[in-house]
Amino acid sequence: MKMEKYLMLLVMSVLFACNSQAGYVLKGVFKGAGDGKAVLMMGKQVICDTVEMKAGKFVFEGETPHVGFALVVVAPEGKEAVQISLVLENSRIEMRGNWKNVGMNEEGDLIVKGMTVTGSRNHDVERELSEQYRVVEALPEFKKYAELAKKVLDTPEILEDTTFFWMYRKEFDAYMARVKEEQLKIMAANPSVEAAAYWLCFMMNEMPLEELELVFGQFDAKVRESEFAREVRENVELRRRVEPGRPAHEFTLAQRDSSLVSLSDFRGKVVVLDFWASWCKPCRASFSWVREFYEEYREKGVEIIGVSIDANKASWEKALDEEKLPWLQVIDETLKGGNYRVGELYHVLAVPMFVVVDKEGMIVVRAHMEKEELAAVVDKALKR
Numbered sequence: 001m002k003m004e005k006y007l008m009l010l011v012m013s014v015l016f017a018c019n020s021q022a023g024y025v026l027k028g029v030f031k032g033a034g035d036g037k038a039v040l041m042m043g044k045q046v047i048c049d050t051v052e053m054k055a056g057k058f059v060f061e062g063e064t065p066h067v068g069f070a071l072v073v074v075a076p077e078g079k080e081a082v083q084i085s086l087v088l089e090n091s092r093i094e095m096r097g098n099w100k101n102v103g104m105n106e107e108g109d110l111i112v113k114g115m116t117v118t119g120s121r122n123h124d125v126e127r128e129l130s131e132q133y134r135v136v137e138a139l140p141e142f143k144k145y146a147e148l149a150k151k152v153l154d155t156p157e158i159l160e161d162t163t164f165f166w167m168y169r170k171e172f173d174a175y176m177a178r179v180k181e182e183q184l185k186i187m188a189a190n191p192s193v194e195a196a197a198y199w200l201c202f203m204m205n206e207m208p209l210e211e212l213e214l215v216f217g218q219f220d221a222k223v224r225e226s227e228f229a230r231e232v233r234e235n236v237e238l239r240r241r242v243e244p245g246r247p248a249h250e251f252t253l254a255q256r257d258s259s260l261v262s263l264s265d266f267r268g269k270v271v272v273l274d275f276w277a278s279w280c281k282p283c284r285a286s287f288s289w290v291r292e293f294y295e296e297y298r299e300k301g302v303e304i305i306g307v308s309i310d311a312n313k314a315s316w317e318k319a320l321d322e323e324k325l326p327w328l329q330v331i332d333e334t335l336k337g338g339n340y341r342v343g344e345l346y347h348v349l350a351v352p353m354f355v356v357v358d359k360e361g362m363i364v365v366r367a368h369m370e371k372e373e374l375a376a377v378v379d380k381a382l383k384r
Contacts, residue, residue, distance in 0.1 A: 023063030025092045028074065030056040030112065032099035036076035042068055042088055056099065064088050066227035067122050067194040074112075082110050086117050087126050087195050093119035122228075125186065126195040132182045136175060145171035184215065192220045194228035201231050205349055209239045242347050242366055248357040249345040253307065253330035256317060261305065261330050263357070270364075270381045272304045272374070273355040274327075275348045278319035279310070283352040287323055289371040294327050301359075302378055307332055309340045309351060358384055 028038055033056035040049045040060045047070065051058050056076075064070075070088035072095065075081035082102060084095065097115030105111050117123050137146050148168045151158055159165050180203060190196040197219045204212050216224060216232055223229055240246070248271075252262040263271065274290065276283035294304055304327035310316040316331050332340040340348070346355055346366065354374060356364040358381045365377050 022090065023061065024088060024090050026060040026072070026088070027092075027094045028053070028056075028058045028072065029094065029096045030074060030076075030099050030115075031097070032056060033074065033076045033079070034099075036074070036079070038075065039073040040070060041073070042070040047088075064090055068228055080110060082112055084112065084115070087120055087123040089120050089122045089194075091119050091121070093117065093123075122193055122195040125190050125193045126199070129183050129186055129196065129199045132179050132186070136179045136182060139178075142171075142175050142178070145175045148172075187215065188218060191218055192223060194223050194226045197223050197226070197229040197232060200229075204232055204235050209236070209243065212236060212239075238347050242345075242355075242363060244363055244365055246363050248355070248361050248363050249342070251342045251345065253332060253342060255328065255330055256320060261328055263305070264361070266303050266305075267361055268301075268359050270302045270359060270378055271357040272302065272378065273346070273357065274304055274306045275309060275343060275346070275351050275353040275355070276306060277309050277351050278312075278315040280351045284319070284323065286352055287325065291326070293371055293374060297375075297378060298327075300382060302382070304328065305330060307342055309343050309348070311338070356381060 026040065030053075033053065035055065036053045038051050038053050038058040038060070040047055040051075042048075042064065046066075046068070047062065047064060049060055049062060051060055053074070053076065058074075060072075067087065067089045070086055072084045072086065073081050074084065076099065079099070080102075086093070086095070095115065095117050097112040099112065101113040101115070102110065103113055105113075136142060137149070148164075148171055152168060159168065183199060183203070187196045187199065197216065200212070200216060207215070212232075213236060216229075216236060219229070224233060241249075248263060250263055252260050254260055263273075276286075278284075290304070294302075298304075306325060306327060306329040308316045308319075308329065308331045310319075310331060311334050313331060320329060332342045335341055335344070346353075350368075352368060353366070354369050355366045356374070356377050358364050364381050367373075369377070
């Protein structure tokens with residue numbers, strides 16, 4: 001009896017091994033495409049493969065180290081090549097279409113209209129999530145939004161009409177809230193699909209940290225640790241590091257005269273970091289009340305450090321000449337990709353942004369604030 005169980009387990013393991021998909025098999029079938037070549041690319045040298053296409057058919061075989069967006073370039077002889085994007089995973093995937101349906105889409109891209117991609121669960125879920133914008137807009141309750149959105153598309157300058165702008169904004173906010181609601185349902189139904197977690201990239205900066213942690217936490221550990229979810233994972237980790245009660249990130253930046261200012265220079269004082277830029281009208285509009293705040297609080301042991309995220313130093317210097325700000329001013333360092341070193345440390349997505357640091361160097365708050373709000377936070381910090 002034991003031998004029979006052993007043999008049964010052995011057969012089952014062999015069958016499982018035969019049916020499991022160690023890598024991907026990506027098949028293309030394009031009627032009327034003829035002979036030519038097809039190229040598969042994914043990431044920076046993650047995958048780069050070229051195969052022959054015969055009578056509109058080609059096959060890629062390999063193994064992707066992680067789920068991700070890939071690009072297939074189908075290039076028939078004597079015809080214009082078409083680029084097709086998909087989410088590649090280690091499974092059997094088929095792309096199928098008719099070359100007579102090649103044409104431009106609304107964005108002006110050359111596509112194979114009506115083509116299908118089957119066999120990639122990640123591709124299916126990613127498409128379902130992205131389609132929610134169109135699906136929700138077509139609902140009867142969003143007819144007014146659809147009409148207003150068309151007006152904005154046809155004549156963008158209509159948004160300069162304040163009455164229209166707020167009417168449109170109200171409908172837009174309701175529409176986006178419903179899109180988010182539907183997308184969150186799809187994510188909840190697909191906890192083992194990497195593409196579902198990836199879609200949080202488009203939502204995460206508008207979500208409170210608690211909500212983001214809750215939604216991201218519903219995914220399987222494998223998904224949360226995947227390359228496709230890396231950006232979301234890093235966002236969560238970064239925001240945890242700038243939560244109130246966490247140590248403020250140390251930094252050293254240059255003033256206009258090249259002398260250096262470090263956050264640690266002001267330990268024992270309450271410090272207000274004012275992230276701004278010369279091109280930011282709300283930032284410069286706030287300077288009138290920040291001046292008043294500074295005059296009132298500097299004798300109480302409060303220091304302000306203005307941190308400019310200007311990429312152009314000359315523009316920053318011009319703004320300093322115009323504004324004549326009495327508190328310390330430094331300029332952030334630009335990183336590759338256009339990000340800012342200190343702005344990134346403090347997760348500054350938009351300016352103006354204030355970060356209040358207490359006497360012990362701990363973050364008290366990080367937010368967009370007006371004078372009364374900032375004063376209330378600083379008063380509390382001074383009493384600690």
